[in-house]
Amino acid sequence: MDKWMLKAWEWLWPEMRKILSALLLVAIVSFAVFLLVHYGGVTRASVAFLLPVVIAAIRWGPVAAMAATITGVVPMVFLLYDPIYDLKVSDPQQVLDLGLYVFVAVVVSRLAAQLSEARVRAEANVLRQAVVDSVSHELRTPLASILGSATVLDSAEPVANDRRLAGLVHGIREEAERLDREIQMLLDASRVSVDRIEPKKDLADPADIINSAIVRRRRHISGHSLELEIAEDMPFVFVDSAMIEQALVQIVDNAGKYSPSSSHIRVDARASNNHVTITVTDQGAGFTAEEIRGARERFFRGHRHTLVTGSGLGLWIANAFIAANNGVLTIESAGPGRGSTVIMTLPSAKETTDRLESANARNDD
Structure with missing residues (x-):
């Protein structure tokens, strides 16, 4: 029993301390208003009681702010409403003023609390990014040496x-490459987790993006039959090519990871209706309708896929990068065990240019 009470006290005391601090602020403001009323003849100072509400919301949260709101009603009635130094409220206008004060105090406290939470989230994002950058740098420096040494040994x-x-050298190289992919996944996930992704857009050839992504993952899908078909006269796209390439890498990775060895993977690109579509088709595990709905969520992994190592971040990262470039990621599958088709749809440079020109014309008007 004593242990339970001790734990309860450990939980309650920090909250009580916040509430007591808010009440102390109300007392200080009440004393200041008393001096203004008694010696300065001030009769309109009810807005002063919003000050402890705002400070309590920012410093100690909504519970302390609500305590300051409710407590502030008493000195406001006692000091400012006729007859002063009395707690009677008989005038309908005074009742309306009190209701307005409580309403404004609640709204202000909520806004202040949201501002405080946003500041905490921003600080957490900065700290998280700093930690990820530091860890990834510390890991990648020795990892580059391991990969380089393994590559030299592999050809010796x-x-x-x-x-x-x-066999040993090949195993070292494969595991080092896998660790490199995991670090890149961590960096991408950190980048997506920040509230706003800002792509550095420029004109890019879809064929260059596709070829670069395939080269980066050729060893990873070397056990599969790869078919690559890119239509002629493809229009350029106005995107962050590094983002789109990384999104395609994630999609190709999944195609290789969840498809049986020696199965067929097809990558094709074509243009239609001012859009460029890049399609990756595999003969792997496929998706159920429920899995398609959840596949773009963070850390999502279907129950059938737990035997394959993975983080559940790949399609989430790909979807975020594509969406940041005004594109759409679509997933299709005939069912479990019947393969899947992942379609990346991007606006062509012409469509993007027309849209920007239309927006500029509206702004000029």
Whole structure:
């Protein structure tokens, strides 16, 4: 029993301290208003009682702000309403004033609390980004050395002639590459988690983006049959090419990860109706209707996919990067075990230019 009471007190005391601090502010403001009324002849100072409400909301949260609001009614009636130094409220106008005070105090306290929460979130984002940048730098520096050394060893003749050594070196290289992908995933997730993603857009050739993404993941999907088809005379797109490339890398990664070895993966790109569509089709695990609805959510993993290592961030990151570039990510599947098709739709440079010109024309009008 004593232990339970101690835990309850440990939980209650911080909240009580916040409320007591808010009440102390109300007392200080009440004393100041008393001096103004008694010695200065001031009769209109009810707005002063909003001050402890705002401070309490910013410093100690909505509960303390509500305590300041309710407590502030007593000195306001006692000091400002006729007859002064009396707690009677008989005039309908005074009742209306009190109701207005409580309403304004509640609204102001909510706004102040939201402002405080936004500041805390912003500080947390800055701290998180600093930690991620620091950790990724500290990991990637030695990782680059490991990858470089493993690559050199992999091509060395003594290693190539020794099957056991070759297997060990190949394993080191594969695990280092996997760790590199996980670090990149962490960086991308951190970037998406920030409230606003600001793409650095420029004209880009979809073929260059696709080829670069395929080159980055060629080893990862080397056990699959890859078919690449890019239509001729593709229009340029006005996007952050690094973002779109990384989104495509995530999609191709998933196609290789959840498809059986030697299965077929097809990547094609074509233009239609002022849009460019990049489609990745695989013969893998596929999606249920429920999985399609949740696939773009953070940390989502279907129950059928738990045997495959993954973080559940890939399609979430891809969707966020594509959406930041005014694109759309669509997922289609005939059902479990029947493969999937992931479609990235991006506005062509012409469509983007026409939209900007139309917006500028409206602004001029």
